[in-house]
Amino acid sequence: MGLSSLEAFRKEFDCDVTQSMSLDELEDMRKRMQNQLLEGRVGYESPRTGALAQIMKVATEIAGEIFSLDWIVLTAEGAEFVTSDRPISMVDHAPQHPWSGNGWKSSAEAISFYPISPTKGLFMVAGDHSLTVATSDRLQVRRLNLMTYGWAERFIYGKSQEVVSKVRRQARSHPKDVVKPRPPKQVLLIPPDALSPSVTSEYARRGWPSAISVAGKDGKPKEMGYIVVDFDEPAGSVAQLGTEIAQALHQQG
Numbered sequence: 001m002g003l004s005s006l007e008a009f010r011k012e013f014d015c016d017v018t019q020s021m022s023l024d025e026l027e028d029m030r031k032r033m034q035n036q037l038l039e040g041r042v043g044y045e046s047p048r049t050g051a052l053a054q055i056m057k058v059a060t061e062i063a064g065e066i067f068s069l070d071w072i073v074l075t076a077e078g079a080e081f082v083t084s085d086r087p088i089s090m091v092d093h094a095p096q097h098p099w100s101g102n103g104w105k106s107s108a109e110a111i112s113f114y115p116i117s118p119t120k121g122l123f124m125v126a127g128d129h130s131l132t133v134a135t136s137d138r139l140q141v142r143r144l145n146l147m148t149y150g151w152a153e154r155f156i157y158g159k160s161q162e163v164v165s166k167v168r169r170q171a172r173s174h175p176k177d178v179v180k181p182r183p184p185k186q187v188l189l190i191p192p193d194a195l196s197p198s199v200t201s202e203y204a205r206r207g208w209p210s211a212i213s214v215a216g217k218d219g220k221p222k223e224m225g226y227i228v229v230d231f232d233e234p235a236g237s238v239a240q241l242g243t244e245i246a247q248a249l250h251q252q253g
Helices: 006-012 023-038 047-067 140-150 162-175 199-207 236-251
Strands: 068-076 089-092 111-115 120-125 131-136 185-190 211-216 221-230
Touching: 006 023, 068 140, 089 140, 111 140, 131 140, 140 162
Parallel strands: 068 131
Antiparallel strands: 068 120, 089 111, 111 120, 185 221, 211 221
């Protein structure tokens, strides 16, 4: 992270202007920029363009991931599917970690649903890109509709007003079936002893593990420390975390 230390800052912003500055001037600039991030006074110049570029970059990977799932084409019997302004809904009944978000294969129990029409829907689970057909009774349609309802940004749509109104009534009478997205979070892996005591104590309070196991370069499990970055927090908090990590690693030599 370019603002995490003076050395990293010099490498990240190496140009004719910074080369002519003293170390004290560079450090003053680094701290000033860091404070601007922490206070939320710095952002992306064109966030929509950046988001679109990121979407295009991962589109091929996402397509391959979806293709690898098991697809089940459902036919509704005795009820109708609804859709929404965010039609794909997901739920994972066994997330790998307490902070895990939704994903096509976030666990073996992750499911995704996409309503195609009032009577057809695409149900997707982790598997080996098979394609089958099945029927959904009233109970299954209700549960899938409440997934769609929970994932909607603002609107749900149905073949008739009665169908939509029925889903709204079902949401009130079966609130536990209304599945909402799990907030996305970024996880940074670091050496276990680089975590500050304040972070480890907070994780213990939440009941989170002190470390997680990941595959090392040799393929063997390796215990790593981690920091969960919540995107709902101020943007500058990430810079602050980076600073704390860099300082801890620097102290370790």
